[in-house]
Amino acid sequence: MDLKNRFKSNTYLYRLWFYAIRSRTGDKVRLPEKSDHLFLDGYPRSGNTYLSGLLRFAHRDLRFASHLHVTASIKMALEKDVPVFVLMRSPEDAVVSNLYNKVQKKKLVPGQKLADELLIQYINYYSLVEKNLNKLSVILFESAIDNKTGFLEIVTKKIDPSNSVNFQEIIQSFDQRMKEKEKVKITATSALPNEKRKEFKKSNIHLVIGSKFYKKAVRIYQNVGASALI
Numbered sequence: 001m002d003l004k005n006r007f008k009s010n011t012y013l014y015r016l017w018f019y020a021i022r023s024r025t026g027d028k029v030r031l032p033e034k035s036d037h038l039f040l041d042g043y044p045r046s047g048n049t050y051l052s053g054l055l056r057f058a059h060r061d062l063r064f065a066s067h068l069h070v071t072a073s074i075k076m077a078l079e080k081d082v083p084v085f086v087l088m089r090s091p092e093d094a095v096v097s098n099l100y101n102k103v104q105k106k107k108l109v110p111g112q113k114l115a116d117e118l119l120i121q122y123i124n125y126y127s128l129v130e131k132n133l134n135k136l137s138v139i140l141f142e143s144a145i146d147n148k149t150g151f152l153e154i155v156t157k158k159i160d161p162s163n164s165v166n167f168q169e170i171i172q173s174f175d176q177r178m179k180e181k182e183k184v185k186i187t188a189t190s191a192l193p194n195e196k197r198k199e200f201k202k203s204n205i206h207l208v209i210g211s212k213f214y215k216k217a218v219r220i221y222q223n224v225g226a227s228a229l230i
């Protein structure tokens with residue numbers, strides 16, 4: 001295991017890195033806390049921004065961390081007995097979207113080496129999830145996007161069984177708000193589908209599905225996804 005992955009998987013090392021570096025970048029993300037209602041996270045480009053935003057919009061007083069994308073954060077939440085919800089998207093969609101994000105932000109040329117690195121990260125992240133299926137809940141990105149009401153109902157039931165809100169109007173209001181916000185974002189950071197991202201996927205999907213790590217990623221996706229709540 002290289003040094004970078006060691007920091008991502010070790011709670012002590014990740015906490016040191018987080019407070020020394022990431023917390024000083026102006027990023028509003030934070031680590032899980034014992035008083036949180038839940039922890040919601042997943043591999044990058046797995047619906048983290050949209051679904052965490054929808055959840056906060058539906059429950060304004062809800063306290064939870066998200067957007068950490070490392071196994072150390074899952075371990076922290078589990079250690080603190082915080083209910084953990086892990087988002088999961090198919091490897092070809094999540095990884096190629098993450099590849100696009102890296103290429104656009106860092107002005108890189110898409111290549112096999114980078115695609116392989118991102119697939120390894122996917123495998124490492126969900127291998128930890130697979131080992132802890134009895135301690136956390138899995139939510140498939142594709143299912144949650146197709147059934148947003150179901151997503152909100154499942155998470156709400158887990159944290160507040162007595163809550164019986166009608167989420168239809170909330171979802172409509174949030175989607176309109178998201179569309180307005182996305183108009184001012186660059187395509188690399190957009191949480192909604194766009195044409196440039198689709199074109200990139202068509203041109204570079206071979207880097208993911210042709211990788212020697214792809215089959216292992218698919219096996220993990222199938223195994224973990226089989227236990228998903230939605």
